Amino acid sequence: MEYTQLGRTGLKVSRLVLGTMNFGPHTTEADSHAIMDAALDAGINYFDTANTYGGDPRGRTEEIIGNWFAKGGDRRDKVVLATKVYGSMDPSREDWPNHTKLSALNIRRSVDASLQRLQTDHLDIYQFHHIDRATPVEEIWQAVDTLVQQGKILYAGSSNFPGWKIAQTNERARQKGSYGLVSEQCLYNLFERRAEMEIIPAAIEYGLGVIPWSPLHGGLLGGMIRKEAEGGRRAGGLTADRLAAPGAREQIQAYEDLLAKQGLDPAEVALAWLLTQPGITGPIVGPRTAEQLEGALRAVELELDAELLASLDGIFPGPGATPEAFAW
Template sequence: MQYTKLGRSGLQVSRLCLGTMNFGWQLGEDESHAILDRGLELGINFFDTADMYGGRAYEGTSETYIGSWFKRSGKRDDVVLATKVYQPMGDGPNDRGLSARHIVAACEASLRRLGTDRIDLYQMHHVDRGTPWEEIWQAMDRLVAQGKVVYVGSSNFAGWHLAGAQAAAMKRHSLGLVSEQLKYSLLTRHVELEVVPAAQALGIGLLPWSPLAQGLLSGALRKLRDGVDGRTTSHAAARVAEHRETLELYEAFCAELGLDPAAVALAWLLTRPGVTAPIIGPRTVEQLAVPMQALETTLTDDAERRLNELFPPVGNGGPGPEAWAW
């Protein structure tokens, strides 16, 4: 396993992050524990969840499964634990968003479900345009001072949200954000215009979610031909049709390289500026094997050029304004 620092922090995390959105939704407790066991065996020390993950409203099932795994394994101190706050966790008007009240209450609830005294990375799951940054940082700073949160991150922010959040944190002499989770893959590159350069300038590490574009980049056409069950066949068949021509060329190119399409997609992300760790979401222990291959995959300049031809960046490529202007 390879390790790197999370953004400008001194925290060392694995270059793959184990996402647990499937826990409780598609996977039971024993299956979830088996994936956590194997992930840690492979050297993945970075686990990501959210209070709303789990498939049953307001129950925080994914966090509960991780908490029971900590109790069973005794491996809490071996893991960099990340979770999120923002989504509704109750029917009340204050059971959602990023008000100071909800941040503090949601953190306490997550700590109980996770069976731990601290969250290593507490992430805002979405920007809350109706709550001022001063209020948000007041709550986060309180949790950090109490030792319940170590670092703060964001998810699904625009570039100017990152800048605004950091400016408000600096006024409070706070560390601010150390990471941003963003939708980023060969098929989804618009974040390269503003979010990626903003994060780099501010020292915020990037954690791409959906790095395989909901399974489209994992050999979707081959799986459909072979009748292999997966996210592509069960949730995104229409998107396969939308991108079929490109995917055919992509899978043929990966075959020329002698590499699994998923490994190529992840290897490409690992070379992107500012990327700390793509978030993988295995549904079986066996599905951890291909992401590990990505760590050993080196893409040549010719291979990267071909990928840019197949999946062109937005505009002229790179950050704005050069991507759309002179």
């Protein structure tokens, strides 16, 4: 496993991030524990979750991770643990005014609940799952600084923030003498490259590590067309909608044909491509099975030559950074 600094911090993290969204809804607790053991054995030390993960009930994923930590073996000490706050934990309370988003009250309430479910005394990275347009940034940093002073969190990160919000949030942190955001999780992959316009340049400018989520774009980049032709699971839901978009099937077919000629696995190439991009710390991989984890691990060792990278850009051209993306 390769390691890198998380943004401007001194924290070293693996170049693959273990995503845990499937733990609970799609993967049993026993299998989830086996996957985490395998990930740790392979050198993955960066585990990502969120307080709302788990299906019904929300929070179940954090509980599964907490039970894994409780097995001992220095599991917690070996892991860089990240979770998130924003959404409501109880559908029956979604209309309660102070049980969602990023008020100091909800941050305080949510971090304590996450710590209890995760069976740990601190979070390494506490991430805002979405921007909160109503809560002043100063209030958010007041809450974060208090949690840092209490030893409950070490760093703060963001998820799904636009570039301007990354800049605003870190400028306000600088004014307060706070450390600011250290990471941004965003939707970014070969097919969906709009993060290159504003989000990634802002993250690089402010020293945030970029953690792409959905690196296979819901399976679209994982050999979807070939699997369909072989009688495998057909694309459904949002993935089917993406594949039905004008020109999308032709792009994916060209992608699969290119890699088939070179004997390369589409999913592994999609992950390896992300590791070549500026500002990227490592993509989130969310395996449902141990076999899926093994495939993701091979991507770290896969080297893509300049010719292949150019061919991939030809199939999936990026927009480039703004203003050049839409102006001279």
